[in-house]
Every structure is written in structure tokens, then in C-alpha cells.
Amino acid sequence: MRNRQILALTCFGLVLAGAENIRAESINDVELRNLAKYYSTGVSQQPRTEPIPPPTAPKAELGKKLFFSKDLGGDKDTACVSCHHPLLGGGDHLSLPIGSQATIPDLLGPGRTHSATRARATGMLYDGGPTVPRVAPTTFNAALWQQVMFLDGRVEALPDGGVRTPDTPFGVADPKAPNLIHGQALFPVTSPEEMASSAFEGKSNDEIRDALAQRVSANPQWQVEFDRVYGDEAVITFSRIAESIAQYEASQWLTDSPWQAFMEGDNHAINRQEKAGATLFFQEVKQGGAGCAACHNGENFSDEAFHALAMPQIGRGKDDGVTGSDDFGRMRETGKIKDKYSFRTPQLLNVSATYPYSHAGGYETLEDVVRHHLNVEEAVNNYDFTLTNLSQPGLQNTHAEANTRKALSVVKRRQENGNTPLKNVDLSNKQVKQLVSFLHTLTDPCVEKPKCLAQWVAEPDAGLNILEAQFAAPQSRTQFSTNR
Ligand code: HEC
Ligand code: HEC
Known part of the structure; x- marks a missing residue:
């Protein structure tokens, strides 16, 4: 419900109070926090209906x-x-x-x-x-x-x-x-x-x-x-x-990120570049921002809704389309054409550690996957469909480009009709770097420390076939x- 309200507000172009005409780099900490709170990011410290068990339970x-x-x-x-x-x-x-x-x-x-x-x-x-x-x-x-x-x-x-x-x-x-x-x-x-x-x-x-x-x-x-x-x-x-x-x-x-600390009031938890990236992330496109929070909102930065983005369809597919090599995403479940090629908005917590990116892993870096959003057509045109630049061997797929281009034409039509929150956005290289550095602040430091993660790793035990x-x-x- 919360997410649907946000989407409705964004669609009707209501501008949130106090955030008009703010230049991306000149927003202060309080304003940034308010902007982010509007999109309900930052993990709530309220007790949950389903309590979080400790790993030792x-x-x-x-x-x-x-x-x-x-x-x-x-x-x-x-x-x-x-x-x-x-x-x-x-x-x-x-x-x-x-x-x-x-x-x-x-x-x-x-x-x-x-x-x-x-x-x-x-x-x-x-x-x-x-x-x-x-x-x-x-x-x-x-x-x-x-x-x-x-x-x-x-x-x-x-x-x-x-x-x-x-x-x-x-x-x-x-x-x-x-x-x-x-x-x-x-x-x-x-x-x-x-x-x-x-x-x-x-x-x-x-x-x-x-x-x-x-x-x-x-x-x-x-x-x-x-x-x-x-x-x-x-x-x-x-x-x-x-x-x-x-x-x-x-x-x-694993939610104890620098961003979470900032949301809880620590102005020094993230630096200037990261704050500039956050501002771009949350501000709407017409305010000079990148409009990311139109879809990436809520505690885990996902509206839990489905959007077509035409990210490379490099997998063997789900038996969809004439060749059976396509993946129609959400439409497979609802049967509705409006859901064709739509995938759930991914969560972004710990995203620096959860590569590769997108539904079929077609992007290995945050910069590449962020750039794809900014201009989908350009990204598809520039994509190396030989797939030999990806680290994993054996990915070659003769249908990858044709399938991706089908999704691209759907996305372009929706963009022309205003039927998607996804906008083409012109950002400088510096701004893309700022966005990426903001994404890094969503990572809980535990995720980068094997010692900290050890509590979730099972002890060897041949009897249990661990x-x-x-x-x-x-x-x-x-x-x-x-x-x-
Ligand atoms: C229209 C809704 C929408 C908007 C706006 C949007 N995203 Fe996304 N984002 C998605 C969806 C959906 C995917 C997954 C697409 C797929 O898997 O094919 C995604 C994927 C990603 C990923 C990869 C995550 C992963 O684990 O695979 C990152 C990072 C990301 N988005 C960041 C951003 C940033 C930064 C912006 C602003 C420039 C942005 N997004 C704007 C919907 C959106
Ligand atoms: C061969 C690799 C593989 C194995 C083994 C595997 N998974 Fe997954 N898991 C995936 C893939 C791929 C998806 C996404 C599939 C999709 O969305 O269509 C997924 C999705 C999930 C998700 C959903 C995450 C989300 O964001 O919605 C959870 C949770 C999960 N797996 C847990 C498990 C559990 C529990 C097991 C063992 C019972 C398991 N997985 C075994 C590959 C695997």
C-alpha cells in the first residue's frame, strides 16, 4: 500500500513539500534525510510482526x-x-x-x-x-x-x-x-x-x-x-x-549500513560525494535528479512492483517466445500483456556485494547497470552480445540480442506513452560516479568481512552432508x- 501511494504521488507529479527547485548538490543533510524519509528508505527500528531471529536461535x-x-x-x-x-x-x-x-x-x-x-x-x-x-x-x-x-x-x-x-x-x-x-x-x-x-x-x-x-x-x-x-x-x-x-x-x-547510520542522524556517516549521489537518487528527474526512488523505495529500496527495463536477456529463457529462449517476466504469472518483460524491482541493500546485476546477470558492474537505466536504447546498442566480455564462460546465446531488442521496443513504447516511471536522464560522468558511490553506502560492513559472516556458515559435518x-x-x- 505504502509503495502504491508513493507511485501514485510520483505519477501525478506532486512535488513534495520543501523540495522544489533544490539543485542536486546544494541540498543539506536535513533536507536529504526528509527526502529519503518520504520514500520510506532507512530500515525501521520498530518491532516487527515477524520478529527477526538471531542466527543462534x-x-x-x-x-x-x-x-x-x-x-x-x-x-x-x-x-x-x-x-x-x-x-x-x-x-x-x-x-x-x-x-x-x-x-x-x-x-x-x-x-x-x-x-x-x-x-x-x-x-x-x-x-x-x-x-x-x-x-x-x-x-x-x-x-x-x-x-x-x-x-x-x-x-x-x-x-x-x-x-x-x-x-x-x-x-x-x-x-x-x-x-x-x-x-x-x-x-x-x-x-x-x-x-x-x-x-x-x-x-x-x-x-x-x-x-x-x-x-x-x-x-x-x-x-x-x-x-x-x-x-x-x-x-x-x-x-x-x-x-x-x-x-x-x-x-x-544485514542492514547496518552507513546509509542507515545517516538516516538515524549521523551526518558524518556518509561523505559529500555519497550525499550528492543520494540526492540524485531521490530527486525527481524534473528537479534535476535521476528519479531512481520512483521504483527503488521502501526499506529495501524496492517498490516490489514490476517494470520493463530491457536489461540483457542472456539466459536460456523460460520457454517463452517463438524460440523458447525468451523470458516474459511477470507476464508469465498474470498473463497480462502490460506485464510483458517486466521484472520485480531488485532490493539495493548490500548491492555492491551482490553482483552480477539484473535478471539474467548481464551486467557485472554497478556503473554499467546504472547507466542502462539512464538511456536504455543506448545501453542495448552498446551491449556486447557476444557475451565474451562477461567473466562466466559458456554464456553464448544466439537469441540474446533479438530477445533483448523485443523488450527494448516495449520499453520505448511505454516511455513514449508515459507508461513507465523510467525516464531518459542526462547525467555527467561525475554524477554517475556519485550515484554509484551512494549505492556503496547501502552495504553493511559485515558483508565484506568473512569473520563477521562466519555466523551464517555451517560447520563441516560429513554425517549431515554439509x-x-x-x-x-x-x-x-x-x-x-x-x-x-
Ligand atoms: C522504472 C523503475 C526503475 C527506476 C526508475 C530505476 N530502477 Fe533500477 N531497476 C529496476 C528494475 C525493474 C531492475 C531489474 C531489471 C531486470 O532485472 O531486468 C533494476 C535494477 C537495478 C540495479 C541492479 C540491481 C540488481 O541486483 O540486479 C541497480 C543497481 C539499480 N537498478 C539502480 C538504479 C538507479 C541508481 C536508478 C536511478 C538512476 C534506478 N535504478 C532507477 C527498476 C527501476
Ligand atoms: C542452482 C542455483 C540455486 C539453488 C541451488 C537455490 N537457489 Fe535460490 N534462487 C536461485 C535463482 C536463479 C533464483 C531466482 C529465480 C527466479 O526469480 O525466477 C532464486 C531465488 C531465491 C530466493 C528469492 C529471493 C528474492 O529476492 O525473491 C530465495 C529466498 C532463495 N532463492 C532461497 C533458496 C533456498 C532456500 C534454496 C534451497 C532450498 C535455494 N534458494 C536453492 C538459484 C538457486
Whole structure:
């Protein structure tokens, strides 16, 4: 609701009180804070309806072990953490993820590749590149999502309560999903590309979950873990597995950023360049700003709504379009043409650590993804569709340019008709740098410190098939270091 009001205000061009005619660089701290408060950014310190568990809470601890356990992968080679490691910004630092049947299953992040031999042996589709069609978003601050999860919102809160998931028809609550994160956690295990592999062919989602719950139950060591949380001789159901994982994810509360400190009153928490960037971010285009907050607003900088931006469609696609290589985004869920090529506005907390960017990971730096917004046509024209400039090998996709250009024509039409908050904006190189340095202030310093993140990393335990991550590249690097 809050977000819809903001959008309505922006659409009707109401100018917020006191902010008229302010030049981007001359705004003072109080004015900047008020501007940002108008867009509800800065994480509220009010108590929450769903309390945030500490990572040491027994259920979150159990969830951590499950999140790291390859026992939830069909072939016992993949865990949630395969694509969402805390040391990789809660994602995998790959444009497109590699789930089951990796060449070296415990090697995460850059360097992770598919094993052609293993894939062929089990009859899985293999063409040399990653098989998952979309980027792996971060699990950090997952508890801040209020409306929709997944990039097309296929897990979503319903207006009258309840959560709809891919297991229920559009608009119908899934009784298995008491809240968004729990509902989301029911699905990765059912996807052959992500976790299931070909182990459960022909089985329904519920049959897969039951089979996994039985597998876990059969291991006395897991039984001890569940008894500790759910009481003696606890029944191990997939619902309890998902509930524990959801508690672990909710414990990844990483919001203590310099920006948050500034919003709480510390004028020195961010510097002049970062403040100039913040001003550009929040001010409307007609006031000399970049108008970013029209979509990136609320505590996690997302309106939780869907917008078409024609960011490079480099993935293998979701079976959409004539070639099956396209991804229609939100329209896949609603069936409405107005949602074609629209993806959920990403959250921006810790964004310096959650690269690559956009729904198919087509951008590796913040500067590139920011520039795309400023002039979509120019960005698409300049994009290297050979994809050889991206770090991940095997991304080549003959349909990438044609699919992206289809999305571009939709965006251009909407821009001409005024049907999108996305405006072409002329910024100097200096201003782009300012915007990027502002984005860096949204990162909680814990995210850059392996020691601090260790509380979310499970201890090795062969009995629980805990994935012991290996990395080929340095972790926790943040993109485009500025003066911060
Ligand atoms: C093979 C890589 C892979 C594995 C393994 C995987 N995920 Fe994901 N995860 C993804 C991708 C890709 C998406 C986005 C998919 C989409 O939106 O269509 C995603 C989305 C999510 C989201 C939603 C975030 C958001 O911003 O809405 C959460 C939470 C999540 N995964 C948690 C999990 C959990 C829990 C597991 C284990 C049960 C898991 N993932 C296993 C790749 C993976
Ligand atoms: C029309 C709504 C809208 C506006 C205005 C907007 N964004 Fe975005 N932004 C999005 C959407 C939607 C995506 C994801 C698109 C995709 O995945 O294909 C995105 C992606 C991003 C990303 C990549 C995040 C990630 O994790 O992939 C960054 C960074 C970003 N925007 C920053 C900005 C900045 C800075 C501005 C102002 C110059 C801005 N945005 C203006 C909607 C918007």
C-alpha cells in the first residue's frame, strides 16, 4: 500500500513539500534525510510482526545446516548454499547459476561449471552453458520482502492474507505457505536444474518434498538435530525443513549500513560525494535528479512492483517466445500483456556485494547497470552480445540480442506513452560516479568481512552432508571501489 501511494504521488507529479527547485548538490543533510524519509528508505527500528531471529536461535541453526546440506539435492550434490553463499553476497557471483551436476560440486562462485559428462549420463539437457535461466538473487534481508518473492513474483502475498505459490492457481493461497520466505523455500528442491537433477523424474512437487523429508528422517543424525528444535521423536516433514530454512534466511539481517547510520542522524556517516549521489537518487528527474526512488523505495529500496527495463536477456529463457529462449517476466504469472518483460524491482541493500546485476546477470558492474537505466536504447546498442566480455564462460546465446531488442521496443513504447516511471536522464560522468558511490553506502560492513559472516556458515559435518565450499576466486570483493 505504502509503495502504491508513493507511485501514485510520483505519477501525478506532486512535488513534495520543501523540495522544489533544490539543485542536486546544494541540498543539506536535513533536507536529504526528509527526502529519503518520504520514500520510506532507512530500515525501521520498530518491532516487527515477524520478529527477526538471531542466527543462534535453535531453529535458525537447524535451518543453516539444512541450507548447507547436499542431502536436499536429488543427486546429493547440491545445497541451497550452492547458489546462495554468505561469502558471495548471499548469491553466487555468477551471471547465471549452476546447480546440480557441477563439475566440482563443492566449488562455488566463479569457476563453477557444468559437468557435460554427468549431465549426459543422466539425460539432462546440456549445451555447454548454465541451465538456470535467471540470476540468483541474494538471500540477505530476505525477511524484508512484504509482497513478492522471485523475480516474477510467483510467490506472492495475497490482498486478503495467505501466500500464493506456483503450486496454486493465480490468486489462490497455498496452505503450505504460511509466509513468503517459507513458501519460497518449498521450490528450489523441485527444480531439476537447481537441485532435483533427474532423481525424481515424473514425481509431483509434493512427492519430491516427501521423498526428501523421508531421506532426511532416515538419518539418525538429522533426527537428533530435529529433536533438539521440535521435541523428542520429532516428525520430520518438509514443512519443518522449509520453516527452519526460512528462519535461517530471516536471520541474515544485514542492514547496518552507513546509509542507515545517516538516516538515524549521523551526518558524518556518509561523505559529500555519497550525499550528492543520494540526492540524485531521490530527486525527481524534473528537479534535476535521476528519479531512481520512483521504483527503488521502501526499506529495501524496492517498490516490489514490476517494470520493463530491457536489461540483457542472456539466459536460456523460460520457454517463452517463438524460440523458447525468451523470458516474459511477470507476464508469465498474470498473463497480462502490460506485464510483458517486466521484472520485480531488485532490493539495493548490500548491492555492491551482490553482483552480477539484473535478471539474467548481464551486467557485472554497478556503473554499467546504472547507466542502462539512464538511456536504455543506448545501453542495448552498446551491449556486447557476444557475451565474451562477461567473466562466466559458456554464456553464448544466439537469441540474446533479438530477445533483448523485443523488450527494448516495449520499453520505448511505454516511455513514449508515459507508461513507465523510467525516464531518459542526462547525467555527467561525475554524477554517475556519485550515484554509484551512494549505492556503496547501502552495504553493511559485515558483508565484506568473512569473520563477521562466519555466523551464517555451517560447520563441516560429513554425517549431515554439509557442503564445504571451495572458492576459486577471492570472495567478498565489492565492485568498483570508490573512495569508501
Ligand atoms: C542452482 C542455483 C540455486 C539453488 C541451488 C537455490 N537457489 Fe535460490 N534462487 C536461485 C535463482 C536463479 C533464483 C531466482 C529465480 C527466479 O526469480 O525466477 C532464486 C531465488 C531465491 C530466493 C528469492 C529471493 C528474492 O529476492 O525473491 C530465495 C529466498 C532463495 N532463492 C532461497 C533458496 C533456498 C532456500 C534454496 C534451497 C532450498 C535455494 N534458494 C536453492 C538459484 C538457486
Ligand atoms: C522504472 C523503475 C526503475 C527506476 C526508475 C530505476 N530502477 Fe533500477 N531497476 C529496476 C528494475 C525493474 C531492475 C531489474 C531489471 C531486470 O532485472 O531486468 C533494476 C535494477 C537495478 C540495479 C541492479 C540491481 C540488481 O541486483 O540486479 C541497480 C543497481 C539499480 N537498478 C539502480 C538504479 C538507479 C541508481 C536508478 C536511478 C538512476 C534506478 N535504478 C532507477 C527498476 C527501476
